[in-house]
Amino acid sequence: MATSVSRSQLQLISITFGKVLLALWLVQLVHGEPDAACKKVPEYLKGESDEKCCEIPQFFLNETIKDCWSGLERSSKSDAEKSCEFSSCIFKKDNLVKSDGHMDVDRMRTFIKGVQASSEWKSLAEKVLVEECIPMIEKDAATIRKLMKSDCDSSPAFLIACGVAKLFAKCPSSDWTGSPMCDEWKTYFTKCGNTVDDLNEMFKQVESRKLAESGQQ
Numbered sequence: 512m513a514t515s516v517s518r519s520q521l522q523l524i525s526i527t528f529g530k531v532l533l534a535l536w537l538v539q540l541v542h543g544e545p546d547a548a549c550k551k552v553p554e555y556l557k558g559e560s561d562e563k564c565c566e567i568p569q570f571f572l573n574e575t576i577k578d579c580w581s582g583l584e585r586s587s588k589s590d591a592e593k594s595c596e597f598s599s600c601i602f603k604k605d606n607l608v609k610s611d612g613h614m615d616v617d618r619m620r621t622f623i624k625g626v627q628a629s630s631e632w633k634s635l636a637e638k639v640l641v642e643e644c645i646p647m648i649e650k651d652a653a654t655i656r657k658l659m660k661s662d663c664d665s666s667p668a669f670l671i672a673c674g675v676a677k678l679f680a681k682c683p684s685s686d687w688t689g690s691p692m693c694d695e696w697k698t699y700f701t702k703c704g705n706t707v708d709d710l711n712e713m714f715k716q717v718e719s720r721k722l723a724e725s726g727q728q
Contacts, residue, residue, distance in 0.1 A: 545712035549703035552716045553695035564693035565682035567675075568628035570636070575604050598668040612664055613652070614645045631683050636674075639681065644673035651707045669710060676704035676713070 579600035583593045602608045605622055609615045623636045648669050680700040687693075703709045 545706065545708040546702050548699070549709050549712040550716060552713070553692065553699050563688050564690070564696065565679055565688070566686040567678055567682070568626055568632050568636075570623075570626055571601055571605070575601055579604065592663060595663040595665045595668055598665075598671055599663055602667040602670075608664075608667070612666075614649065614666070614670065616641055616645060619645070631685075635681055635683065636678065639677040640670070640674050643677060644670050647673060647705070647707065669707065672710055673704055676700040676710070680704060 579597050582600075583597055586593055588596070599608075606618055607615055607622060619641055620637060623633055623640070626633060626636070628636070648666050652666050677700070680697055682697070699713075703713045
């Protein structure tokens, strides 16, 4: 089952997983300077248009997503804690995390092979997640874990955010619908998904834009 990445889903990246990154930014997860290009996010489409950009395969089963969210939906925990626990739950249910908290690279490769997607997408997903995102997240994993006030490990949320950004940026031409807005986001994700600092800056800017736009309504 494919998922169209559109305006609403660009916002979903921020709403669902971005709250974790925003919370981490607020407690100053800073190791270096993000790419300057990350400080200005592209414009969203205005009005009710829901333009499709990239048909990204659905990696996690709806049942898994539903099960993980059902126990948190009415929780009194903060949004950051719920988002963190939600993403951690998904990874645990699919056995993508080892008992020591590190990502299970071998299991990730096997998991990707089982996704209902073309060989092109599977190859791209393995390269993005295993060769690019996991090493980036693991490098700062110890610091990331210390920043949450709960026992929740937010590494899975960072990995999902990294994966979505990079898969969008490298979307195969056969599943890409070009437009000025889509092309701007593709360029943005290409430049702003390479370090943890870039990811933090990305969500800082997206949240700032959302707050500014809500204040104008």
